Amino acid sequence: MRKQLVSFAILIGLLCAVPPIAYWLDDLFLLSLASRCLILASAAVATNLIMGYGGLISLGHAVFIGIGGYVVGIASHHAFNDGMTWLSNGFLQLVAVLVLSVLVALFVGLVSLRTKGIYFLMITLAIGQMFYLAAVGAYDYGGDDGMTVFAKSRFLGQALSGHYLIYWVSAAYLTASMFLVARLSSSRFGLVLRSAKVNEARTRAMGYEPFRVRLVAFTVAGVIAGGAGFLMANHAGFVSPAMLHWTRSGDLIVMVVLGGLGSVFGPLAGTVAFLALEEVLSGITEYWAIPVGAILIAVALYTPQGVMGLLSRRRNHG
Protein backbone atom coordinates (compact mmCIF):
# COMPACT_ATOMS: atom_id res chain seq x y z
CA MET A 1 0.00 0.00 0.00
CA ARG A 2 2.75 2.46 1.02
CA LYS A 3 4.88 1.38 -1.89
CA GLN A 4 1.95 1.93 -4.17
CA LEU A 5 1.38 5.46 -2.91
CA VAL A 6 5.03 6.22 -3.64
CA SER A 7 4.55 4.83 -7.16
CA PHE A 8 1.53 7.06 -7.63
CA ALA A 9 3.53 10.07 -6.45
CA ILE A 10 6.24 9.26 -9.01
CA LEU A 11 3.61 8.82 -11.72
CA ILE A 12 2.06 12.20 -10.92
CA GLY A 13 5.52 13.76 -10.96
CA LEU A 14 6.23 12.32 -14.41
CA LEU A 15 2.84 13.39 -15.73
CA CYS A 16 3.43 16.92 -14.46
CA ALA A 17 6.82 17.06 -16.17
CA VAL A 18 5.44 16.57 -19.68
CA PRO A 19 3.76 19.97 -20.29
CA PRO A 20 6.82 22.01 -19.21
CA ILE A 21 9.00 19.90 -21.47
CA ALA A 22 6.61 20.32 -24.38
CA TYR A 23 6.52 24.07 -23.68
CA TRP A 24 10.28 24.24 -23.54
CA LEU A 25 10.67 22.27 -26.77
CA ASP A 26 7.81 24.29 -28.22
CA ASP A 27 6.39 20.98 -29.42
CA LEU A 28 2.61 20.80 -29.19
CA PHE A 29 2.59 17.61 -31.26
CA LEU A 30 4.47 15.89 -28.45
CA LEU A 31 1.89 17.09 -25.95
CA SER A 32 -0.97 15.92 -28.14
CA LEU A 33 0.69 12.54 -28.60
CA ALA A 34 1.09 12.29 -24.84
CA SER A 35 -2.59 13.08 -24.35
CA ARG A 36 -3.57 10.39 -26.83
CA CYS A 37 -1.35 7.96 -24.99
CA LEU A 38 -2.87 8.81 -21.61
CA ILE A 39 -6.43 8.49 -22.93
CA LEU A 40 -5.68 5.13 -24.53
CA ALA A 41 -3.97 4.06 -21.32
CA SER A 42 -7.12 4.76 -19.32
CA ALA A 43 -9.03 2.50 -21.70
CA ALA A 44 -6.28 -0.08 -21.16
CA VAL A 45 -6.74 0.34 -17.39
CA ALA A 46 -10.37 -0.61 -17.90
CA THR A 47 -9.37 -3.60 -20.02
CA ASN A 48 -6.90 -4.66 -17.35
CA LEU A 49 -9.67 -4.71 -14.76
CA ILE A 50 -11.65 -7.36 -16.62
CA MET A 51 -8.74 -9.13 -18.26
CA GLY A 52 -5.83 -8.85 -15.84
CA TYR A 53 -7.83 -9.22 -12.65
CA GLY A 54 -10.93 -10.94 -13.97
CA GLY A 55 -9.43 -13.23 -16.63
CA LEU A 56 -12.04 -12.13 -19.19
CA ILE A 57 -10.68 -11.50 -22.67
CA SER A 58 -13.16 -9.29 -24.50
CA LEU A 59 -12.90 -8.41 -28.16
CA GLY A 60 -15.64 -5.85 -27.75
CA HIS A 61 -14.36 -3.44 -25.17
CA ALA A 62 -13.79 -0.69 -27.72
CA VAL A 63 -17.59 -0.44 -27.93
CA PHE A 64 -17.46 1.64 -24.77
CA ILE A 65 -14.88 3.97 -26.27
CA GLY A 66 -17.33 4.32 -29.14
CA ILE A 67 -20.18 5.12 -26.78
CA GLY A 68 -18.17 7.88 -25.11
CA GLY A 69 -17.04 9.19 -28.47
CA TYR A 70 -20.42 9.12 -30.17
CA VAL A 71 -22.15 10.88 -27.28
CA VAL A 72 -19.78 13.79 -27.88
CA GLY A 73 -20.05 13.47 -31.65
CA ILE A 74 -23.83 13.30 -31.79
CA ALA A 75 -24.21 16.13 -29.30
CA SER A 76 -21.80 18.21 -31.33
CA HIS A 77 -23.65 17.39 -34.54
CA HIS A 78 -26.97 18.66 -33.20
CA ALA A 79 -25.46 21.58 -31.37
CA PHE A 80 -23.67 22.67 -34.51
CA ASN A 81 -26.27 21.90 -37.18
CA ASP A 82 -29.56 22.27 -35.31
CA GLY A 83 -28.64 25.00 -32.85
CA MET A 84 -29.24 22.71 -29.87
CA THR A 85 -26.30 24.23 -28.03
CA TRP A 86 -27.48 22.90 -24.66
CA LEU A 87 -26.28 19.50 -25.86
CA SER A 88 -22.71 20.71 -25.56
CA ASN A 89 -23.04 20.70 -21.79
CA GLY A 90 -20.20 18.42 -20.72
CA PHE A 91 -21.86 17.37 -17.49
CA LEU A 92 -24.95 16.32 -19.37
CA GLN A 93 -22.81 14.38 -21.83
CA LEU A 94 -20.96 12.64 -19.03
CA VAL A 95 -24.23 11.57 -17.46
CA ALA A 96 -25.28 10.19 -20.85
CA VAL A 97 -21.95 8.35 -21.21
CA LEU A 98 -22.34 6.91 -17.72
CA VAL A 99 -25.91 5.74 -18.22
CA LEU A 100 -25.31 4.30 -21.69
CA SER A 101 -22.08 2.56 -20.65
CA VAL A 102 -23.79 0.96 -17.68
CA LEU A 103 -26.78 -0.17 -19.73
CA VAL A 104 -24.68 -1.58 -22.57
CA ALA A 105 -22.27 -3.25 -20.13
CA LEU A 106 -25.13 -4.89 -18.28
CA PHE A 107 -26.62 -6.06 -21.56
CA VAL A 108 -23.36 -7.41 -22.98
CA GLY A 109 -22.37 -8.85 -19.61
CA LEU A 110 -25.67 -10.65 -19.09
CA VAL A 111 -25.40 -12.18 -22.53
CA SER A 112 -21.71 -13.06 -22.50
CA LEU A 113 -20.57 -13.68 -18.93
CA ARG A 114 -22.27 -17.03 -18.67
CA THR A 115 -19.74 -18.27 -21.19
CA LYS A 116 -16.02 -18.67 -20.85
CA GLY A 117 -12.80 -18.51 -22.83
CA ILE A 118 -13.17 -18.67 -26.57
CA TYR A 119 -16.98 -18.42 -26.39
CA PHE A 120 -16.77 -15.24 -24.38
CA LEU A 121 -14.29 -13.92 -26.92
CA MET A 122 -16.61 -14.74 -29.84
CA ILE A 123 -19.74 -13.30 -28.23
CA THR A 124 -18.06 -10.04 -27.28
CA LEU A 125 -16.61 -9.90 -30.79
CA ALA A 126 -20.04 -10.41 -32.34
CA ILE A 127 -21.75 -7.84 -30.15
CA GLY A 128 -18.89 -5.42 -30.70
CA GLN A 129 -19.19 -5.73 -34.46
CA MET A 130 -22.94 -5.20 -34.16
CA PHE A 131 -22.28 -1.82 -32.60
CA TYR A 132 -19.60 -1.11 -35.18
CA LEU A 133 -22.02 -1.83 -38.02
CA ALA A 134 -24.65 0.31 -36.33
CA ALA A 135 -22.16 3.19 -36.35
CA VAL A 136 -21.30 2.53 -40.00
CA GLY A 137 -25.00 2.60 -40.84
CA ALA A 138 -25.64 5.84 -38.98
CA TYR A 139 -25.60 8.02 -42.11
CA ASP A 140 -26.87 11.08 -40.25
CA TYR A 141 -23.71 10.90 -38.21
CA GLY A 142 -21.28 10.43 -41.04
CA GLY A 143 -21.68 6.67 -41.52
CA ASP A 144 -18.43 5.04 -42.45
CA ASP A 145 -16.59 8.37 -42.60
CA GLY A 146 -17.48 9.48 -39.11
CA MET A 147 -17.84 13.13 -38.23
CA THR A 148 -15.86 16.08 -37.02
CA VAL A 149 -16.60 17.30 -33.51
CA PHE A 150 -17.17 20.99 -34.19
CA ALA A 151 -18.76 21.75 -30.83
CA LYS A 152 -16.49 20.48 -28.07
CA SER A 153 -17.90 19.58 -24.69
CA ARG A 154 -18.28 22.60 -22.44
CA PHE A 155 -17.93 22.76 -18.69
CA LEU A 156 -19.25 25.98 -17.08
CA GLY A 157 -18.54 27.90 -20.24
CA GLN A 158 -15.10 26.41 -20.76
CA ALA A 159 -14.73 24.25 -23.88
CA LEU A 160 -12.71 21.05 -23.50
CA SER A 161 -10.16 22.08 -26.09
CA GLY A 162 -6.61 23.34 -26.20
CA HIS A 163 -3.58 21.07 -25.99
CA TYR A 164 -2.67 21.89 -22.41
CA LEU A 165 -6.17 21.64 -20.99
CA ILE A 166 -6.82 18.30 -22.71
CA TYR A 167 -3.51 17.01 -21.43
CA TRP A 168 -4.22 17.90 -17.81
CA VAL A 169 -7.71 16.48 -17.93
CA SER A 170 -6.44 13.25 -19.52
CA ALA A 171 -3.64 12.94 -16.98
CA ALA A 172 -6.10 13.44 -14.13
CA TYR A 173 -8.50 10.92 -15.63
CA LEU A 174 -5.82 8.31 -16.09
CA THR A 175 -4.50 8.78 -12.56
CA ALA A 176 -8.00 8.58 -11.11
CA SER A 177 -8.94 5.46 -13.03
CA MET A 178 -5.66 3.78 -12.11
CA PHE A 179 -6.19 4.62 -8.49
CA LEU A 180 -9.75 3.36 -8.65
CA VAL A 181 -8.68 0.04 -10.17
CA ALA A 182 -5.85 -0.27 -7.64
CA ARG A 183 -8.36 0.15 -4.81
CA LEU A 184 -10.85 -2.19 -6.45
CA SER A 185 -8.24 -4.91 -6.92
CA SER A 186 -7.37 -5.10 -3.25
CA SER A 187 -10.95 -4.67 -2.03
CA ARG A 188 -13.17 -7.58 -1.11
CA PHE A 189 -14.73 -7.39 -4.53
CA GLY A 190 -11.27 -7.52 -6.11
CA LEU A 191 -10.24 -10.48 -4.01
CA VAL A 192 -13.23 -12.47 -5.21
CA LEU A 193 -12.77 -11.30 -8.82
CA ARG A 194 -9.13 -12.42 -8.82
CA SER A 195 -9.99 -15.65 -7.08
CA ALA A 196 -12.61 -16.47 -9.70
CA LYS A 197 -9.96 -15.96 -12.38
CA VAL A 198 -7.65 -18.51 -10.77
CA ASN A 199 -10.23 -21.06 -9.72
CA GLU A 200 -13.89 -20.62 -10.48
CA ALA A 201 -15.13 -23.83 -8.84
CA ARG A 202 -13.24 -23.01 -5.68
CA THR A 203 -14.69 -19.50 -5.62
CA ARG A 204 -18.18 -20.93 -5.82
CA ALA A 205 -17.33 -23.36 -3.04
CA MET A 206 -16.38 -20.35 -0.92
CA GLY A 207 -19.89 -19.00 -1.31
CA TYR A 208 -19.51 -16.53 -4.17
CA GLU A 209 -21.24 -16.34 -7.51
CA PRO A 210 -18.47 -15.41 -9.99
CA PHE A 211 -21.03 -14.26 -12.55
CA ARG A 212 -22.24 -11.38 -10.38
CA VAL A 213 -18.76 -10.28 -9.43
CA ARG A 214 -17.70 -10.31 -13.07
CA LEU A 215 -20.78 -8.39 -14.12
CA VAL A 216 -19.82 -5.61 -11.72
CA ALA A 217 -16.24 -5.62 -13.01
CA PHE A 218 -17.44 -5.57 -16.60
CA THR A 219 -19.71 -2.62 -15.89
CA VAL A 220 -17.06 -0.59 -14.09
CA ALA A 221 -14.64 -1.31 -16.95
CA GLY A 222 -17.30 -0.20 -19.42
CA VAL A 223 -17.78 3.11 -17.65
CA ILE A 224 -14.03 3.80 -17.45
CA ALA A 225 -13.65 3.08 -21.18
CA GLY A 226 -16.71 5.23 -21.90
CA GLY A 227 -14.99 8.14 -20.17
CA ALA A 228 -11.89 7.49 -22.27
CA GLY A 229 -14.02 7.68 -25.42
CA PHE A 230 -15.46 10.99 -24.25
CA LEU A 231 -11.93 12.39 -23.89
CA MET A 232 -10.78 10.85 -27.14
CA ALA A 233 -13.53 12.56 -29.14
CA ASN A 234 -12.70 15.93 -27.64
CA HIS A 235 -8.99 15.40 -28.13
CA ALA A 236 -9.08 14.15 -31.71
CA GLY A 237 -11.98 16.40 -32.67
CA PHE A 238 -13.29 13.49 -34.65
CA VAL A 239 -15.29 10.31 -34.14
CA SER A 240 -15.74 7.40 -36.54
CA PRO A 241 -16.78 3.75 -36.48
CA ALA A 242 -13.07 2.84 -36.48
CA MET A 243 -13.03 3.80 -32.79
CA LEU A 244 -15.08 0.73 -31.93
CA HIS A 245 -13.83 -1.72 -34.50
CA TRP A 246 -12.80 -5.03 -32.96
CA THR A 247 -9.18 -4.41 -33.87
CA ARG A 248 -9.22 -1.50 -31.40
CA SER A 249 -10.32 -3.94 -28.71
CA GLY A 250 -7.44 -6.12 -29.87
CA ASP A 251 -5.04 -3.19 -29.46
CA LEU A 252 -6.24 -2.75 -25.89
CA ILE A 253 -5.56 -6.41 -25.17
CA VAL A 254 -2.06 -6.08 -26.66
CA MET A 255 -1.37 -3.02 -24.51
CA VAL A 256 -2.47 -4.79 -21.35
CA VAL A 257 -0.42 -7.90 -22.13
CA LEU A 258 2.64 -5.83 -23.05
CA GLY A 259 2.36 -3.88 -19.81
CA GLY A 260 1.70 -6.86 -17.57
CA LEU A 261 -1.62 -8.42 -16.71
CA GLY A 262 -3.12 -7.42 -13.41
CA SER A 263 -0.57 -4.82 -12.44
CA VAL A 264 -1.63 -1.32 -11.50
CA PHE A 265 0.79 0.59 -13.72
CA GLY A 266 1.05 -2.04 -16.45
CA PRO A 267 -1.62 -0.56 -18.73
CA LEU A 268 0.23 2.76 -18.99
CA ALA A 269 3.58 1.04 -19.56
CA GLY A 270 1.96 -1.20 -22.16
CA THR A 271 0.31 1.70 -23.95
CA VAL A 272 3.59 3.62 -24.11
CA ALA A 273 5.32 0.51 -25.41
CA PHE A 274 2.58 -0.15 -27.96
CA LEU A 275 2.56 3.40 -29.34
CA ALA A 276 6.35 3.47 -29.43
CA LEU A 277 6.48 0.17 -31.31
CA GLU A 278 3.82 1.37 -33.71
CA GLU A 279 5.72 4.62 -34.28
CA VAL A 280 9.10 2.98 -34.84
CA LEU A 281 7.99 -0.09 -36.76
CA SER A 282 5.45 1.63 -39.00
CA GLY A 283 8.35 3.77 -40.24
CA ILE A 284 10.17 0.62 -41.29
CA THR A 285 7.40 -1.54 -42.71
CA GLU A 286 3.72 -1.19 -43.41
CA TYR A 287 3.31 -4.69 -42.00
CA TRP A 288 4.29 -3.39 -38.56
CA ALA A 289 1.61 -5.51 -36.90
CA ILE A 290 3.67 -8.63 -37.62
CA PRO A 291 6.72 -7.70 -35.52
CA VAL A 292 4.38 -6.41 -32.81
CA GLY A 293 2.74 -9.82 -32.82
CA ALA A 294 6.13 -11.50 -32.54
CA ILE A 295 7.07 -9.27 -29.61
CA LEU A 296 3.76 -10.06 -27.98
CA ILE A 297 4.42 -13.78 -28.24
CA ALA A 298 7.89 -13.27 -26.78
CA VAL A 299 6.39 -11.31 -23.89
CA ALA A 300 3.78 -13.98 -23.26
CA LEU A 301 6.44 -16.69 -23.25
CA TYR A 302 9.33 -15.05 -21.46
CA THR A 303 7.96 -12.33 -19.25
CA PRO A 304 4.28 -12.96 -18.56
CA GLN A 305 4.26 -9.96 -16.23
CA GLY A 306 5.07 -7.71 -19.19
CA VAL A 307 6.97 -4.44 -18.97
CA MET A 308 6.06 -4.03 -15.31
CA GLY A 309 7.44 -7.48 -14.62
CA LEU A 310 10.73 -6.52 -16.23
CA LEU A 311 10.81 -3.30 -14.22
CA SER A 312 10.04 -4.78 -10.84
CA ARG A 313 10.58 -8.52 -11.22
CA ARG A 314 8.00 -8.86 -8.52
CA ARG A 315 4.27 -9.02 -8.79
CA ASN A 316 2.42 -6.28 -6.98
CA HIS A 317 -1.32 -6.51 -6.52
CA GLY A 318 -1.97 -3.77 -4.23
Next chain:
Amino acid sequence: MVDPILSVEGLNKRFGGLAATDDVSLSVPPGTLHAIIGPNGAGKTTLIAQLMGALRPDSGRIVFQGEDVTALATPARVRLGMARSYQVTSLCPDFSVLENVLLASQLRDGGWLSFWRPAIAYPRARSRAMEELSKVGLADRSDRLAGELSHGEQRQLEVAMALASDPVLMLLDEPLAGLGRDEADGMVSLLHSLKGHVTMLLIEHDMEAVFALADCVSVLSFGRIIASGTVNDIRKDPNVRDAYLGTEGDAHA
Protein backbone atom coordinates in the same frame (compact mmCIF):
# COMPACT_ATOMS: atom_id res chain seq x y z
CA MET B 1 -32.83 -39.18 18.19
CA VAL B 2 -31.63 -35.71 17.19
CA ASP B 3 -32.25 -34.52 13.66
CA PRO B 4 -29.26 -35.16 11.43
CA ILE B 5 -27.26 -32.22 10.03
CA LEU B 6 -26.99 -33.99 6.72
CA SER B 7 -29.09 -36.73 5.29
CA VAL B 8 -28.69 -38.19 1.85
CA GLU B 9 -31.43 -40.33 0.38
CA GLY B 10 -31.04 -42.60 -2.63
CA LEU B 11 -28.41 -40.56 -4.43
CA ASN B 12 -27.47 -41.71 -7.93
CA LYS B 13 -24.99 -40.39 -10.46
CA ARG B 14 -23.90 -42.11 -13.65
CA PHE B 15 -21.08 -41.17 -15.99
CA GLY B 16 -22.11 -42.97 -19.15
CA GLY B 17 -22.21 -46.63 -18.21
CA LEU B 18 -20.41 -46.11 -14.92
CA ALA B 19 -22.42 -45.78 -11.72
CA ALA B 20 -20.18 -43.37 -9.81
CA THR B 21 -22.78 -42.96 -7.08
CA ASP B 22 -25.11 -45.93 -6.69
CA ASP B 23 -28.11 -45.46 -4.43
CA VAL B 24 -26.15 -43.81 -1.63
CA SER B 25 -28.00 -42.98 1.58
CA LEU B 26 -26.40 -41.73 4.75
CA SER B 27 -27.15 -39.55 7.69
CA VAL B 28 -24.77 -37.49 9.82
CA PRO B 29 -25.86 -36.39 13.32
CA PRO B 30 -24.71 -32.99 14.60
CA GLY B 31 -21.22 -32.74 16.04
CA THR B 32 -20.09 -36.12 14.76
CA LEU B 33 -17.42 -37.12 12.31
CA HIS B 34 -18.58 -39.47 9.61
CA ALA B 35 -15.80 -41.03 7.59
CA ILE B 36 -16.10 -42.46 4.11
CA ILE B 37 -13.45 -44.88 2.99
CA GLY B 38 -13.05 -46.78 -0.22
CA PRO B 39 -10.47 -47.52 -2.89
CA ASN B 40 -9.51 -45.03 -5.56
CA GLY B 41 -12.27 -44.52 -8.07
CA ALA B 42 -14.95 -45.67 -5.62
CA GLY B 43 -16.82 -42.39 -6.10
CA LYS B 44 -15.87 -40.48 -2.96
CA THR B 45 -14.97 -37.19 -4.62
CA THR B 46 -18.00 -37.49 -6.87
CA LEU B 47 -20.17 -37.84 -3.79
CA ILE B 48 -18.71 -34.71 -2.21
CA ALA B 49 -19.15 -32.80 -5.45
CA GLN B 50 -22.86 -33.62 -5.39
CA LEU B 51 -23.25 -32.76 -1.72
CA MET B 52 -21.65 -29.40 -2.44
CA GLY B 53 -23.68 -28.68 -5.56
CA ALA B 54 -20.77 -28.81 -8.02
CA LEU B 55 -22.33 -31.86 -9.68
CA ARG B 56 -26.03 -32.51 -10.17
CA PRO B 57 -27.19 -35.98 -9.10
CA ASP B 58 -29.36 -37.98 -11.49
CA SER B 59 -31.75 -38.78 -8.69
CA GLY B 60 -32.00 -38.70 -4.91
CA ARG B 61 -32.28 -36.05 -2.24
CA ILE B 62 -29.81 -34.09 -0.15
CA VAL B 63 -31.23 -32.61 3.03
CA PHE B 64 -29.12 -30.19 5.05
CA GLN B 65 -30.39 -29.08 8.46
CA GLY B 66 -33.88 -30.10 7.50
CA GLU B 67 -33.84 -28.20 4.22
CA ASP B 68 -33.85 -29.90 0.84
CA VAL B 69 -30.79 -28.44 -0.90
CA THR B 70 -30.70 -30.84 -3.87
CA ALA B 71 -31.54 -28.08 -6.33
CA LEU B 72 -29.51 -25.30 -4.72
CA ALA B 73 -26.38 -23.86 -6.33
CA THR B 74 -23.06 -24.16 -4.54
CA PRO B 75 -22.86 -20.59 -3.17
CA ALA B 76 -26.32 -20.94 -1.64
CA ARG B 77 -25.28 -24.15 0.12
CA VAL B 78 -22.20 -22.40 1.48
CA ARG B 79 -24.34 -19.60 2.85
CA LEU B 80 -26.44 -22.22 4.63
CA GLY B 81 -23.30 -23.55 6.31
CA MET B 82 -21.57 -26.10 4.11
CA ALA B 83 -17.87 -25.94 3.37
CA ARG B 84 -15.52 -28.12 1.40
CA SER B 85 -11.82 -28.78 1.19
CA TYR B 86 -10.33 -30.21 -1.96
CA GLN B 87 -8.38 -33.39 -2.50
CA VAL B 88 -6.14 -31.58 -4.96
CA THR B 89 -4.96 -28.36 -3.38
CA SER B 90 -6.65 -25.49 -5.15
CA LEU B 91 -5.64 -22.25 -3.56
CA CYS B 92 -4.88 -18.92 -5.17
CA PRO B 93 -1.09 -19.29 -5.33
CA ASP B 94 -0.38 -15.59 -5.70
CA PHE B 95 -2.64 -14.50 -2.90
CA SER B 96 -1.09 -14.26 0.51
CA VAL B 97 -2.01 -16.99 2.96
CA LEU B 98 -4.11 -14.45 4.84
CA GLU B 99 -5.94 -13.32 1.69
CA ASN B 100 -6.89 -16.90 0.91
CA VAL B 101 -8.51 -17.28 4.31
CA LEU B 102 -10.06 -13.80 4.15
CA LEU B 103 -11.89 -14.92 1.07
CA ALA B 104 -13.71 -17.34 3.35
CA SER B 105 -14.02 -15.25 6.50
CA GLN B 106 -15.36 -12.14 4.75
CA LEU B 107 -18.37 -14.08 3.50
CA ARG B 108 -20.18 -13.83 6.84
CA ASP B 109 -18.81 -10.40 7.67
CA GLY B 110 -20.66 -8.42 5.04
CA GLY B 111 -19.75 -10.31 1.88
CA TRP B 112 -18.03 -9.11 -1.27
CA LEU B 113 -19.99 -5.93 -1.99
CA SER B 114 -17.21 -3.67 -0.83
CA PHE B 115 -15.15 -1.84 -3.40
CA TRP B 116 -12.85 0.69 -1.81
CA ARG B 117 -11.52 -0.46 1.51
CA PRO B 118 -8.79 -3.11 1.23
CA ALA B 119 -10.04 -6.56 2.16
CA ILE B 120 -7.28 -6.93 4.74
CA ALA B 121 -8.42 -3.75 6.51
CA TYR B 122 -11.56 -5.28 7.99
CA PRO B 123 -10.59 -6.15 11.57
CA ARG B 124 -13.30 -8.73 12.22
CA ALA B 125 -12.80 -10.85 9.13
CA ARG B 126 -9.07 -10.50 9.59
CA SER B 127 -8.99 -11.65 13.19
CA ARG B 128 -11.32 -14.47 12.28
CA ALA B 129 -8.92 -15.52 9.55
CA MET B 130 -5.93 -15.27 11.86
CA GLU B 131 -7.76 -17.35 14.44
CA GLU B 132 -8.23 -20.18 11.94
CA LEU B 133 -4.64 -19.85 10.77
CA SER B 134 -3.42 -20.29 14.34
CA LYS B 135 -5.63 -23.35 14.74
CA VAL B 136 -3.91 -25.04 11.82
CA GLY B 137 -0.51 -23.71 12.82
CA LEU B 138 0.02 -21.22 10.00
CA ALA B 139 -0.27 -17.94 11.92
CA ASP B 140 3.38 -17.08 11.32
CA ARG B 141 2.98 -17.71 7.59
CA SER B 142 0.09 -15.32 7.03
CA ASP B 143 2.07 -12.86 4.87
CA ARG B 144 3.63 -15.49 2.63
CA LEU B 145 2.23 -16.25 -0.79
CA ALA B 146 0.14 -19.40 -0.68
CA GLY B 147 2.11 -20.80 -3.60
CA GLU B 148 5.32 -20.63 -1.53
CA LEU B 149 4.00 -22.92 1.19
CA SER B 150 5.04 -26.55 1.42
CA HIS B 151 2.55 -29.18 0.33
CA GLY B 152 1.68 -29.98 3.93
CA GLU B 153 1.15 -26.33 4.79
CA GLN B 154 -1.10 -25.92 1.79
CA ARG B 155 -3.26 -28.80 3.04
CA GLN B 156 -3.47 -27.05 6.40
CA LEU B 157 -4.42 -23.82 4.65
CA GLU B 158 -7.20 -25.67 2.85
CA VAL B 159 -8.67 -26.67 6.19
CA ALA B 160 -8.27 -23.15 7.60
CA MET B 161 -10.19 -21.82 4.61
CA ALA B 162 -13.00 -24.31 5.11
CA LEU B 163 -13.16 -23.40 8.82
CA ALA B 164 -13.11 -19.65 8.24
CA SER B 165 -16.50 -19.61 6.57
CA ASP B 166 -17.98 -20.72 9.89
CA PRO B 167 -19.45 -23.93 8.57
CA VAL B 168 -21.98 -26.19 10.23
CA LEU B 169 -20.79 -29.07 8.08
CA MET B 170 -17.33 -29.57 6.60
CA LEU B 171 -16.74 -31.95 3.73
CA LEU B 172 -13.07 -32.87 3.81
CA ASP B 173 -11.68 -34.65 0.77
CA GLU B 174 -8.55 -36.54 1.83
CA PRO B 175 -6.98 -33.80 3.96
CA LEU B 176 -4.09 -36.15 4.82
CA ALA B 177 -3.18 -36.91 1.21
CA GLY B 178 0.53 -36.48 0.66
CA LEU B 179 1.33 -35.43 4.21
CA GLY B 180 4.37 -36.67 6.06
CA ARG B 181 3.94 -38.61 9.29
CA ASP B 182 4.33 -35.58 11.58
CA GLU B 183 2.13 -33.38 9.46
CA ALA B 184 -0.51 -36.11 9.32
CA ASP B 185 -0.43 -36.43 13.11
CA GLY B 186 -0.88 -32.67 13.39
CA MET B 187 -3.87 -32.78 11.04
CA VAL B 188 -5.45 -35.67 12.93
CA SER B 189 -5.18 -33.83 16.25
CA LEU B 190 -6.58 -30.71 14.60
CA LEU B 191 -9.60 -32.64 13.29
CA HIS B 192 -9.92 -34.24 16.70
CA SER B 193 -10.07 -30.85 18.37
CA LEU B 194 -12.81 -29.78 15.96
CA LYS B 195 -15.03 -32.71 16.84
CA GLY B 196 -18.13 -31.57 18.64
CA HIS B 197 -17.82 -28.02 17.27
CA VAL B 198 -18.41 -28.72 13.64
CA THR B 199 -19.96 -31.70 11.92
CA MET B 200 -17.59 -33.38 9.49
CA LEU B 201 -17.78 -35.73 6.59
CA LEU B 202 -14.25 -37.00 6.15
CA ILE B 203 -12.97 -38.84 3.14
CA GLU B 204 -9.72 -40.53 3.88
CA HIS B 205 -7.42 -43.31 2.76
CA ASP B 206 -5.42 -43.38 5.97
CA MET B 207 -7.03 -46.17 8.03
CA GLU B 208 -5.34 -45.28 11.28
CA ALA B 209 -6.57 -41.71 11.01
CA VAL B 210 -10.09 -42.80 10.18
CA PHE B 211 -10.22 -45.31 13.00
CA ALA B 212 -8.90 -42.71 15.44
CA LEU B 213 -11.36 -40.02 14.46
CA ALA B 214 -14.61 -41.41 13.13
CA ASP B 215 -17.85 -41.83 15.03
CA CYS B 216 -19.25 -43.65 12.07
CA VAL B 217 -17.63 -45.14 8.98
CA SER B 218 -19.16 -45.93 5.61
CA VAL B 219 -17.35 -48.04 3.08
CA LEU B 220 -17.83 -47.11 -0.54
CA SER B 221 -17.10 -49.54 -3.34
CA PHE B 222 -18.01 -48.94 -6.98
CA GLY B 223 -20.26 -46.08 -5.95
CA ARG B 224 -22.20 -48.16 -3.46
CA ILE B 225 -22.12 -48.14 0.34
CA ILE B 226 -21.32 -51.75 1.20
CA ALA B 227 -21.07 -51.28 4.95
CA SER B 228 -21.77 -48.61 7.50
CA GLY B 229 -21.24 -48.60 11.25
CA THR B 230 -18.89 -47.83 14.09
CA VAL B 231 -15.16 -48.31 13.74
CA ASN B 232 -15.42 -51.69 15.46
CA ASP B 233 -18.27 -52.89 13.23
CA ILE B 234 -16.29 -51.97 10.13
CA ARG B 235 -13.12 -53.61 11.39
CA LYS B 236 -14.98 -56.87 11.86
CA ASP B 237 -17.12 -56.80 8.72
CA PRO B 238 -16.00 -59.62 6.39
CA ASN B 239 -17.29 -57.87 3.26
CA VAL B 240 -15.19 -54.87 4.06
CA ARG B 241 -12.13 -57.00 4.61
CA ASP B 242 -12.58 -58.48 1.14
CA ALA B 243 -13.50 -55.31 -0.65
CA TYR B 244 -11.14 -52.93 0.95
CA LEU B 245 -9.15 -53.67 4.04
CA GLY B 246 -7.59 -56.77 2.51
CA THR B 247 -6.42 -54.78 -0.46
CA GLU B 248 -5.37 -51.72 1.47
CA GLY B 249 -1.95 -51.94 -0.07
CA ASP B 250 -3.48 -51.47 -3.53
CA ALA B 251 -5.81 -48.69 -2.47
CA HIS B 252 -3.18 -46.08 -3.10
CA ALA B 253 -2.41 -47.29 -6.58
